[in-house]
Amino acid sequence: MTGTMNLAAEVQQASGVASMAWLLLVLPAFGAAVLLIGGKRTDKWGHLLGSATVIAAFVYGVVLFLDTKSLGAEDRLRDVHLFDWIPVNALDVEFGLRVDPLSLTFVLLITGVGSLIHIYSIGYMSDDRNRRRFFAYLNLFVAAMLLLVLGNGFVTLYFGWEGVGLASYLLIGWYQDKDFAATAAKKAFLMNRVGDVGLALAIFIMFKTMGSTQYDVVFAQIGNQSTATVVSIGILLLLGACGKSGQFPLQAWLPDAMAGPTPVSALIHAATMVTAGVYLIARSSPLYSLPQAEDARLVVMIVGAVTLLIGCVIGCAYDDFKKVLAYSTVSQIGYMILAVGLGPAGYAFGILHLLTHGFFKAGLFLGAGSVMHGMNDEGNIRRLGGLARKMPITFVTWTLGYLALIGFPFLSGYFSKDAIIAAAFSEGGGRGWVFGGIALLGAGLTAFYMTRLLILVFLGKPRWENLKSEDGRAYHPHESGWTMTLPMIVLAVGSVGAGAILSGILPEWLTPSIGELVEEHGPLSHTLIAVLTVAISAIGAATAFVVFGRREQPVTRPARVSFPVRAARADLYGNHLNEALFARPGVWLTRFLVFVDNRGVDGLVNGIAAGLGGSSGRLRRLQTGFVRSYALSMLGGSILVIAALLMVRFA
């Protein structure tokens, strides 16, 4: 605990390779700028430049990683000062970068997965007239996301935070002549802004109480603050995390965000941007590790646990391929939030799950994209089926991602998710049972809904053979080209092996940034929890096989279903609640105010003006004459008034 609190003293100014860390921001930003300003002239090679800049950033990231690894653990926290961004007297917002194990981990994830998805998009977007602009937006996203994780203060983080929100807005609304895409984009931005307000307020409190918004100062002084300050900052930061990471109660935008092209869903809405909330809490570990922050951590855990259940339950009922994966993402991020809410016992596991999830969920989305690419953009799983033989590479890579997600022994998810479940049980007492139990239950549900997907999409009979897609074409499923399959294969390899490798080295590597991993032992041994988790997942998967695998599924979804299914199909009424609580009252209030403004306020002031002018009749006559005449009379009048006033006073 003390190790994390004294972090600030150890931050050093970067030199050598690390002092060039601004390259990480400049490379993708340069790509975006060239593609946006260059316009149609860059159509021919825009996608190549976009991919090249991100790959270059990845290469530099690897060099930087090796450079940092060669230093002793105590020298691995480095700051790069670039310039004073917003300096006004006591407030000094610096534009600087923090190069440390935590940020570097994210740099590798963002540029690594980012590179793969750029390559995938070359094929996926090849039919789109505006492919160049798509790559510009992707680059913009990578630049903003890197700023988010590399900034060395909360305001630079906020810059990246809203920057990725913009990129997300642009990409969700990519098919902008479709009303639902435009609406989904707007909804995502708005719900994120609700969270951003929390983040902004947390920053204001930091400045008031600690006089700074830079990590080094804030983390050095947070220990001296009152419990009220620490808890309010902790909860406000969490509100920001909820917005960006689709956590309860701000989860409703993420499934709608699937209106964007599939590579966007994979990169932004699965692997990277939506995990920013987990990054924020892990980055603020010096705050959340404090004994004063106990209540804030409890709220974090509750949010994580509630969200992971919501995501699972809704995921069981949806028929849209990408939306099921979206709710799965909501739920998996719930696991990560739960983990970081556990404090020093969970930060490292949260990040570990974030990384393995980055691999397998990006792979699952790319697989979904590959299926839809070969099936005239059909996303309704009831109209798919039996695609395993038509798309063998997609099927195998997707299945590996699926196994990793449900925690099949010794694949990625097994290491990261089980660790979180075990850590939740280790919290001890009633809390341990509740959070551990929820996490365990979630594992079973996850296996159920993912197996359902697997069966309906890849196994069973092809239900699409006698159907036509919306635009009237018949389905001719085919495997995708190499630019699309290559990234899927790479991600599948990661889904298999990343967990085993990372779980051994990650906690120690991250120690300088988030403190040492505190391993506690709860009422159940870790081996028992591992066995239990696998058993419950197996039960979930088996149930899905029994329900969906043994008989043919109808092409249209059954309308008469039990209440829980209806509720899950309606997003557990989250949207209805938002509508009833905010949207409708807002609309009515606005209409009322427009009415008042046009009649009431104006009428009142007009009345006073008329009264002062003598009578309203005079005002009316005034408004019917020629402009010039009454302008002149007014000029004359004003001179008279001034003269009169002066004479009265000074005569």
Place this chain on the structure above:
Amino acid sequence: MTTSGTGSWLLAALLLLPLVGAAVVVALRGNDRTAKLAALGFSVAEFVVALVSWANFEPGGARLQQSFSFDWIPAFGVHISFAIDGIALVMIAVIGLLVPLVIGAGWADKLPEGRTKGGFFSLILLEQALTVGVFAATDVFLFYVLFEIMLIPMYFLIGSYGGARRQYAAVKFFLYSFLGGLIMLASVIGCYVLAGDELGKGTFDWATLVQVVHDAPLSTQIWLFLGFFVAFAIKAPLVPVHTWLPDATAEAPIGVAVLLVGILDKVGTFGFLRYLLPMFPLASKELAPLVLVLAVAGVIYGSLLATGQRDMKRFLAYVSIAHFGFIALGIFAFSSQAMTGSVTYMINHSIATGMLILVVGMVISRGGGSSRVADYGGMAKLTPLLAGVLLIAGLSSLSLPGTNSFVSEFLVLIGSYPNAPVYTIIATVGMIFAALYVLWLYQRIMQGPLRGNALVGEEPLAGPSTGTAGGVGTLVDSAVGAKKAILDLNLREKAVLAPLILLIVGLGLFPKPVLDTVTPTVDATMCAAGLVDPVQSAERQLQCP
């Protein structure tokens, strides 16, 4: 005539250039093209001089620089005296930037029957000269006179060149402002009398009045404060005396709307800083809650009203009302961060909202003059560049980090929080509304399938009003069902918008030059009002002379 410091001639040139320009342009009005070129020439020259003046300004030096003064009415101690401080300087620079852009944007616009471009641009230059005078005046009586005279060219600009209900809007604008000015006059005279009692001889000199009125008892200060405040609150405008602005903005030609919202309104908030705080420090502190309530009400009220508008130009007015709420909040939260935020908000709002208005004007001119939101939809398909610049201006209006407006809104809020937490929290919620109204407008006009009477139909509503100056826009194929006259941005329009986009991004990433110019003047204002920063730092803090 007395001058002090260097560069007095620069300020004199800043005042005279547009005045001379106005005369020359009106003389040349017979030939449209010559008059337009002359107007553009004078306005560009004015901007260059403004930049030279900025280069000559020493932020750490005396508060008032480049000053000159001569007697006007010796009997009453009235002088014609001008000088600039950091705040006036940046405002004058922004006026210098906007006027050539407004002239460029209005280059090909149609005017009402019988009006000439020469007359129009000449009035704009005259307005510029008077506004520069208002910001630079250091004699309170002179300030008052310019404050009132400034209304006259604007009155004609709205009333003679505006839309269908222009006469109603012009009269309403004039009545509101003029009435406010008269109330201020009473306070100006009150200050003169106070000085007379104190010094034995009355004066209107701003620096002297600050010393004298400063020490007056609270009750006196409150009355004098209120006189100024009403005038400034109408000008800014704050809720509930804002209703003239939507009408004036809706009826004014686009370029005039830019000047009205971008420049003229700033005189109100400038007045808060220059006159209210230093002259009436006791009253300012006493009445701060009142102003804060109006400010925060403006943020929320303006935002909600903006989302409820059906007319794009009225929408712009309500957006500005919300923004003025932020500016007022920053000024009356009494910290150097918030106050610096407000001053930068004043110029960033001119740039961002100025651009938003210009872009909306470009939308309207393509839609046959309709400013109804419902007449548009899916326009991004026809004019992707226009959609892009609308989004950029909009993002700046919602204060996205990386744009200029973020710096100022952030400073206002973070600086206001320590002294006025509740007000700040409510205003911060306004950020959500800002995203709502900007993205709502963008979606309605640019996104979705192509629709709306202004874009789709057999016959164009009116002749093409753009693209006469060698446009490079792409002709849209009629297969989409759109009117053929709708082109994307032409070269002239790109030239008008490019400097604004550069400033939006440039000042968003590196605002230091502006902050360094403004902060010393803000510090001086804080010191004159006897205010202390709520958050102190050992190394860097507000220094009083």
